[in-house]
Amino acid sequence: MKKTLAGLGLLILASCQMLGDSGGDDDGTGELRIAFDGEVGSLTRNVPDIPDTSDFLLTVTASDGTVVYDGAYGSSPESIMVDAGSYTVNVRSCEFNRPAFSVPQFGDEQCVVVPAGGVAHVKMTCRQINSGVCLHIDESFLTECPDGVLFLKSAEGRLMYGYSEKRVAYFRPGSVSLMLSENGNERILMTRLLQPQDILRINISASQSSSSEMEESIHVAVDTTRNWISEDYVIGGNPAADDLSGALTVVQALASVGDEDVWVCGYVVGGDLTSSSASFEGPFTSRTNILLGSRSSAVDRSSCLSVQLLSGDARDALNLVDNPGILGRKVYVKGDLVENYYGLTGLKNVNDYEK
Numbered sequence: 001m002k003k004t005l006a007g008l009g010l011l012i013l014a015s016c017q018m019l020g021d022s023g024g025d026d027d028g029t030g031e032l033r034i035a036f037d038g039e040v041g042s043l044t045r046n047v048p049d050i051p052d053t054s055d056f057l058l059t060v061t062a063s064d065g066t067v068v069y070d071g072a073y074g075s076s077p078e079s080i081m082v083d084a085g086s087y088t089v090n091v092r093s094c095e096f097n098r099p100a101f102s103v104p105q106f107g108d109e110q111c112v113v114v115p116a117g118g119v120a121h122v123k124m125t126c127r128q129i130n131s132g133v134c135l136h137i138d139e140s141f142l143t144e145c146p147d148g149v150l151f152l153k154s155a156e157g158r159l160m161y162g163y164s165e166k167r168v169a170y171f172r173p174g175s176v177s178l179m180l181s182e183n184g185n186e187r188i189l190m191t192r193l194l195q196p197q198d199i200l201r202i203n204i205s206a207s208q209s210s211s212s213e214m215e216e217s218i219h220v221a222v223d224t225t226r227n228w229i230s231e232d233y234v235i236g237g238n239p240a241a242d243d244l245s246g247a248l249t250v251v252q253a254l255a256s257v258g259d260e261d262v263w264v265c266g267y268v269v270g271g272d273l274t275s276s277s278a279s280f281e282g283p284f285t286s287r288t289n290i291l292l293g294s295r296s297s298a299v300d301r302s303s304c305l306s307v308q309l310l311s312g313d314a315r316d317a318l319n320l321v322d323n324p325g326i327l328g329r330k331v332y333v334k335g336d337l338v339e340n341y342y343g344l345t346g347l348k349n350v351n352d353y354e355k
Contacts, residue, residue, distance in 0.1 A: 030114040032060065032080040034073075034089060034122050056107075059090045084116035089124065096130055098157045101167040105130040131194035132168040133176055135161050136203045144206035151179040151186075168199065175255050178202060193255035244332055244354060250294040250305050253337055254345045260336040264347055266292030266305060267330050271320045273306055273342040282327065287319035289342065296328040306346040307333055314353045331355040 058076055060068040063086045069076055073091065092107030108124040133152050141148070142163060150161045154171045158179070161169065177191040192200055247263035248256060256262070270291040272279035278291050278301045292305045309315040320327060335350040 028084050028116045029081055030084050030116055031119040032068075032082050032087060032089075032112070032114050032122065033078065033119060034058070034060075034076065034080075055093075057092050057095065059088075061088045061090070063087070082114055084114055086111055086113050087120075089122055091124060091126060092129070093126075096170070096172070099152065099154055099159050099169060099171050101159065101165075101169055103130075103170050104128055104132065104168075105170070128197045129173075130170050131173050131176070131196065132170045132199040133178075133194075134168045134199070134201050135165070135178075136201070137163050138203065138205035141204050141206045145180070145182060148180050148182040150204070151181060153177045153179055173198075176200070178204075191255050193251055195251075247332055250292050250303075253305050253347070254303075257337050257339045257345060261334065261351070262337065263332055263334045263352075264292070264305065264337075265330060265332045266294060267296040267298065267328060268318070268320070268326050269293035269296065269298045269304060269328070270301075273344075275343045277301070278304075278342075282320065282324050284320035284324070287315055287321045290318055290320060292331070292333075292347075296330075301344070304344065306341045306344040308335070308341055308346060308348040308350060310350060314350045317355065318353060326355065329355065 056073040057071070058073040059070045060080065060082075062068060062082070068082055068087065069080060088109060088111050090107065090109045092105060094103065094105055096103060096105040105128065106126045107129050108126045110122065110124050112120045112122050114120040135150065135152075137150070150163075151158050152161055152169050152171070153159075154174060154176050156172055159169050171194065173194055173196050175191055175193050178189045179186055180189055190202075194200060244263055244265070247265040248259075250264065250266040253262075253264045253266075268290050270278045270280040270293075271284045271289055272286045273289045273291065280291075280299050288309050290307045290309065291301070292307055293303065298304055307318075309319055314333065317323065318326065318331065318333070332354040333347060333350050334352040335347045338346050338348050340346065341348055
């Protein structure tokens with residue numbers, strides 16, 4: 001079976017047929033057929049060869065938790081007879097539970113319903129399902145921080161990133177922090193919330209300035225089906241306070257609780273916040289808060305950033321009661337990121353805005 005550098009196709013599409021066509025029984029059982037799609041495409045030019053399709057790990061689980069099959073795809077039967085009902089089909093190129101170098105994980109998971117006396121043909125497109133970080137360490141960092149040691153840390157563990165390291169460090173999706181250990185002290189330089197397929201590339205350098213502030217400039221580029229994100233971090237220096245090019249996105253803001261006097265950009269998607277609800281459609285009644293989303297169509301309250309509007313210019317310009325036309329528009333607001341404002345990560349003490 002050929003290797004694929006592709007959005008691997010695992011067939012997972014449900015179709016019901018009559019008993020005479022499907023081979024299913026009339027006693028409440030049906031067939032589950034899983035197969036790789038024959039199409040081969042280019043997943044990304046930056047990905048090493050993934051395992052042979054026969055070596056992928058396949059798990060089929062019933063809705064009650066019973067494992068129907070757990071093993072190599074190449075060893076699985078072409079047709080699995082099961083009781084009628086819903087099943088979760090999971091395929092992955094390898095097991096991945098802790099941070100590790102050079103271990104991209106590909107796979108997918110789908111739920112399929114097997115009808116009594118019928119056949120469920122399953123089709124699943126496999127993409128990278130973990131996240132990666134790679135560092136480029138400039139000589140200026142080595143000069144200014146000769147005793148420094150860099151670590152990448154997530155909830156599952158951490159990896160030391162040597163100055164000559166060239167490999168990508170992989171993590172489960174979630175928050176990943178870049179840490180500097182120097183003279184017995186550790187501090188977090190930055191934290192990012194990574195999604196599946198994200199590969200974050202960080203260029204680390206150091207200014208000769210004595211200032212402890214960090215300069216941040218962000219450039220995002222997409223490379224085929226994987227998201228390659230590039231960021232530059234300069235330890236030292238004094239960036240322009242009102243440079244909107246360094247504004248955090250809503251996703252970044254959610255992972256940056258505790259940052260003060262920072263710019264955040266997002267789309268105004270709602271308001272009228274309470275501790276458990278929000279309104280995404282007008283007319284609105286509250287002038288004291290708005291909700292920012294990462295896209296104008298966001299309607300999931302839990303993925304949004306709550307924003308406090310104190311009395312003043314920001315409230316006058318951004319509240320949805322007096323400015324209903326800003327719903328769906330992108331705005332920039334500057335303030336302090338807090339863990340809880342109306343039950344959500346929030347931005348309080350807003351002191352500036354752009355729209």
